[in-house]
Amino acid sequence: MSHDQNFKNLILDYPRQALDFFAAGDPIEHLAEAEILPVRQEQLKERLGDRFRELDVPLLVQWPDGRREALLFVLEEESDPRRFSIHRLAHYCLDLGELLETDRVVPVVIFLRGRSPRYELIQGSDHQTYLSFRYLACELSAIAYERYRESDNIVARLNLPSMRYAPQDKIDAYAHAVRGLATLEEDPEKQLKYIDFIDIYAVLDDNERARYERDYPEESEIMSTFAERFIQQGWERGKQEGALEGRQAGRQEGRREGRREGRQEGEAAMLSRLLQLKFGELPPQVLTRIGAADVETLLVWSERVLITESLERIFDEND
Template identity: 60%
Template sequence: MSHDQNFKNLILDYPREAIAFFAASEAAVLDQSVRILPIRQEQLKERLGERFRELDVPLLAEWPDGRRAALLFVLEEETEPRRFSIHRLAHYCLDLAELLNTDRIVPVVIFLHAGTFATELRLGGEAQTYLNFQYLACPLFQTPASEYYESPNLVARLNLPNMAYAPADKVDVYAHAVRGLLTLEPDLERQIKYLDFIDIYAHLDENEQVIYQQRYAHEADTMSGFAERFIQQGVQQGVQQGVQQGIQQGVQQGEARLLRRLLASRFGKLPEETLRAIEVADPDTLLQWSDRVLTARTLEDVLH
């Protein structure tokens, strides 16, 4: 699993919300007039192309009226703290500062898993310190999830499963994350995209999925309806794809993916034989099964 890529997508899709959550102490100066622009890594490869830097995300905040100099946020996700190198981060920031001719840089490191990590780098001799480098650390594993249950910041809500909570609260954490996604993100495609993000990091088992459906029946029904609407969009997308790559294949792939999502939302983890049946079914059969999902009582009622 590429946690780096997951977080790169998250930061690029929601740059303002990412800065507000991961770098709250610096975000206060960013009013709505400020433009936040990602710096494409392709432009930096000659100077910063080492493999370990490819998924770092620099975001440039610019004041259009020129009141302040541009401010560069450098966000890095680090899954395992023991692999984090403060020397590497300092070197990266110095390279960016030279390349962009700026000294206004805010380095931010997001830690997913528990562990220890250096927070300060001092270089000097006997008389004095000549380099003192620090960064904003965001240890999600130490952040209380309950404090963000009702947050209006979508990035915070999506990361609830990555925060600290008691095992007994896992279903509630998942529910608040999903509720945040459905209420704060109006775009249907992004809802599907980041429902996968929540699922990956919450990783509910079958029993927890049942508890969720019982405890949060309204939200579970909403997700089912939401998935049903996406089926129709998926069919349309499949048809458009089929114009270029073959209508039959495009529709089948779109319907199969959406049916798997809908069935999993309604009935929990799908058996291997069900996944195989969906994989080989023709588009008409997949559409027929999709029509049965919301009224069927069991998985067998859908497929037979």
């Protein structure tokens, strides 16, 4: 699973909220008045060369009135703290600062699990320090979820399942993440996108899912609505594709067949996407089975994605 890509999407979709939350250790004054621009990594590859310095999202924060100098934020997600290199991060920030002609660079590292091994890099002799480098560390698993349980920052709410909580509070963290998504995001496409994000990092088993549906019926209904909307969108896309194919064929039978095939392809594509988001790369036999299934069967399997944590159970003919 690409955690880097998940967090890159999150930061690019909600840059202001991401900086407010992930860079809380260095609060930015008048951030609401600033313009935030992502620095495209494609522009940096030739200069930096080494693929290991391609971090998630450099964000340039500029104030249109010109009264404040621009700030460059470099945000990196690190799933395994053992892989983190403070030397690599320092090198990247120096290169990036030189490229953009600024010394106002704020490195931010988001640790998904565990603690960061090293916060500071100091180079020098017995008598002098010639380089002193530090970064902001956002250790999600060390943050008490109660701090952000009712937050109006959507980035914080979406990350509740990755924060610290007692075992009995896991369902509550999940429910408040879902509620935050429903209340803070109005765009249906982003709602569908980030219900997947919540599910990926909550990892509820079947028993926890049942408890959630029992104890949080309102939030459970929200999830059902998201799922129904996703299925409906897939059906509409399939119908449109089928209708187009039928018109091109110029025959009534062609239109009917096109609609059937178009809907099947739309449902199959939707199910494959859901499964890949939840379980990663799919085995060839699963893709073959999806491609051969009818629309009704695909709808049943799509609904099961939201209520089971086992890939095999989704296709269980006895359920």
